[in-house]
Amino acid sequence: MPVPGFKVIHDSVHGSVKVDGLFLDLLERPEMQRLHGVHQLGLAHLVFPGANHTRLEHSLGTYHLARTMSGALELDDQDRSTVLAAALLHDLGHSPYSHTLEEVIHNRTGKDHTGITRDIIMGSLPIMSEASAEVLGRFNPIAEVLEGEGISPQDVTGLISASHLAKDSRQRTLDVDAGQAHFGQKNYLKQIISGPLDVDQMDYLQRDAYYTGVAHGTIDIDRLMQTVAVFHGDLVISKGGMVAVEGLMVARSLMYTSVYFHKTARIAEMMLCKAVEMAPPSVLDDIHMATDCELDSKLTEAGGDAARLMTLLRFRKLYKKAVMLPVSGLDEHQIEHLIELSDYNRRKAAEREIADRAGLKESEVLVDIPDRALLLGEPRIGKTDVAILDGDRVRPLSRYSPLAKAIQSRGVHDWAVMVSTPAKNREEVEKATLKTLFA
Template identity: 35%
Template sequence: MKPYKVIRDPIHGDIGLSELEVLLCDTGDMQRLRRVKQNGLCYLVYPSMNSTRFEHSLGVMNLGGVACAHLELNERQTKLLRAACLLHDIGHTPLSHTTEKIFASYGVDHEKLSTEKIGMPEIKKLLEAEDINPGEVGEIILGRGLLGSILSSAVDVDKMDYLVRDAYYAGVAYGVTDVERVLKTLRVGENEIIVGEGGLSACESLLVNRNLMYQAVYRHHTKRIAEAMFCRALRKIIESGEDYQRICAMDDYELISLMRSQKGFPKKIMSMLDNRILYKKVFSKKILSYTEKQRKNITLNTGEIEEKLANKLGLEEDCLLLDYPEIRMSEYKVKIMDQGELKPIDEASSLARTLEENELEKHTIDVYVCQDKANNVRRRFSEAFKAYIT
């Protein structure tokens, strides 16, 4: 079918859109994504990482259509999946994953927000005019069923787009993946996609590139410091009485303007970030070096531990930040056909097992303090930390 409109994309070339997809792009929720950075504060490390959720959504929609063609899905399934791919990020909070942890603590889930927005009149009316059930689109966004697994799973079109796109804008080679080859290896399993016979090496390349991108870009230590600073300031704003639901609906510019308009700590932090004046790392230790009980204690009592450590070290409130990243290992649960048998990839591939172990090893608990206190604190920090994590 001839596209209604064509948009030029630096990653995928010409992306064709149907009339419905053009109308969806013109909605307020989709246009907001032009003002939400794909990678939050990554631009403080990689200056060209200023791409937005809008072009990522177009890329995912394009790959969703390609996947449907390879899997020989019918026209209705293709229309459903492309709509879900296009709309899957409309619920993202400002600065994307930078703020996700803060809003999650208030019960906010960006995928559920996306499904709620799809049920609102502006988008709902457009979908229903094309005999598309908004509820079905929402189910796909939540990763349910065959179509949901194409959008959200261990080997999905969302991941294929952001790895290649983010590598391009960061200027690194790690995320360069032969997306077409990976897509050609996908097969229809029992209500989910699987990797077909002979697709192991293509799948391994995707996992390798993801692993390298997380090490070099997504978990870069400078990015983590900047995000910890921003999130502490954001939490202060919410605790002072700002409505977190109103903030969720903002774009990046609105949230940053709100931060700059505050008094005290949030304003100070925003000024520091504007001038790239960052806290310094004084402590870093592998998460796996702690027992499960200790890790649970850190997760549940982060604020209390920060306060006690600051007092012990003679630091002012908010001069010390404890950064404990969430461990997500679902990427290694993809199923693959290996010699006629369907297996988890970590059973079929020693490389996948090594990558999984490597990723766990790379997770660290880090502590950051104000620049002028860093040298003094660094020398006596380890003993102080031990006392509060047993």
Template identity: 30%
Template sequence: MKLIQDTIHGLLKIDDWMIKIIDTPEFQRLRRISQIGFANLVFPGANHTRFEHSLGVMEVARRLVERMEIDEDEKMEIVASALLHDVAHLPFSHCSESVVERHLGLNHENVEVVLKRGEIREVLRDLGLNVSRIIAHIKGLSDCNVVKGDIDADRIDYLMRDSHYTGVAHGVFDAQRLINKIVFVDKKMIIDAVCLRSAESLLISRFLMYTTVYYHHVCRIARKMFEKALEFCIEDGNLKPKDLFYMDDPTIVNFLRASDGYPKEVVERILNRRLFKRALYVEIRRVGVNLNRIDPNTAEREIAERAGVDEEYVIVDIPKLANGEEFKALVLVNGVIKKLDEVSTLVRALRDAEKNSLMLGVYTPKEFVERVGKVAQEYFAVDKTYQSKLF
């Protein structure tokens, strides 16, 4: 056994079999994948990585499985799944994901892309771990929801960790009480009603972290610029989408800097924080068109044409509502299992507030803001009473 000092959970007990997984090149790559993309452009301390988050999720999962009535081999399998749940994350984490999803229909949960090749495949085989079972745990397809569920080990760790490193206090909740008061029914995590307030606190933390950090307009602008640069490289045939599964942050930055034209310009803008600006930034409920029918690429092309700007310098950002699995977490109330949003009016209010918090953004270089903004207002039929506040 080894001990690792973790910022969030204190001393982590790392068994020998865990070290064998951690020491593989595939897992070590996570040291070079930022946890929350370009958030450090807003929150300078947000330089933590998927590596330390994965160790944290492993620790939360270990504490949970210790209380499960299952054999040691199954406990090991669940903890290994927690450790490996992010092994297929792409450079700058979710900032690359939508590009790969569009081209390959894959995302970071498709860990088979990484686990079924290279050194890590041999290590898992030698440890006697069932890769198919690990994949099922990570994708939420197994009979246990510790790794992937409504309120799971992943969510507990990332809210605590991201809050700490951004310096935003919104991610603080009583995680230890929540972990200790979770009960298991047929391997499924159920929240004891005596811990309802801790579960509500987690949902409040999640809502505030999304609105304050994850969907901060600077984070969104940098992310969308990065996506557009990747798309440019893929369309030119200089980058294969699947290669992103084996790249890290420095590798993709160097690749883009070595490119010609637009991709190089974009990555230099991001690195030097010379980002596009908001030409339009408005609550989605104030938009007069059905955004479900709007293709962002088409909208960018049409807005750019009407504004007399090169299409490369217009970005349309239509954020999607998070899945919100947490709202459906199960709660044990007087011997009856109910959904969290059924027993908590606060959780129902948070669900509605999350829908109303999403913002439509149109971004462009500073010199084009006014003309792109006027065209974008008309294109999206923005509420007339709101238009005067935009400039």
């Protein structure tokens, strides 16, 4: 019997996921298979023991939801294929431990994971080591594979990267063609991948809630898919789906507070970042090809403070908070100073100064400003004004929903700065921090 050109994969969140044709070929490529070795939630498993799911699972789930939404919107074959490719490939550029090292890598290379994803797809970065290539053979760039199927790789990477950077991609102007004014751009394609209603967050909120065991990620996916539509080139939800949208907004807000910005998980992630900073720069060579385990080995082999920090992480001997200042307790001067510390190099300088004042090594002081992580890792968090279609008019969700307004004004974390250190140093670091940051 001939081998079927598809696979049905059982996913713990979505059930049976069918992958066929081009997308099955893409799924089996080494760039995708590397994601089996990258934790979706970085080091959150040190706080939530079940959170050992991977970027590969999330990519597959995002593809599945994109397929469902493409059907709901009745996209033509070309747009459907482009959207599905972008959904499946959107996280190829994640380094080990996902968003954890985003800021360090951005500081060293000037690129975030979406820029690296684009380079991988276009073939401007190697996809595996020479030793691996000797075993697996050579692979043409993904861009060539897409082009062979009649899909523009530029369109695919455009959906992944351009939408990631846009603050508000809804159209404000009209094109004029033969005297007829109309909205000409297909903004909805970008918004399917990254926007207030994108399939990326629909998957990760459900998946992360499932594996962490928290009860905040419940989303009425069926209702969202039943009420999603395209209006004047933008992705909208009909008014009948407003409650489902409110549920999505609540789930996102609570997941950021309880999981993504959990204080202990953040300390563990800052320890990993510090290990990378203490290691030779070469540990980040070809980081886009590495898995979590491979990075662990490099950092351990580097010796010194990097190896010490990795040992502490391996046995969950984490730093403790010495100073944590709530957002609500800051005056105008303190806020201005913390805004300055959102700059990576200034924050590193502050860590060194605190360590000097406390008589400690630089590796023993961690300063965390969570807003910086939001800028690099999740720009979409502020996009709570989902477009609601009411008859023939579109209005933002906040016009209808007091709940949406409340979520817009609610911070995703209740602390503005956290300084951590080994437990025995907390008193010295607290004094040094207050002198350094707010003297």
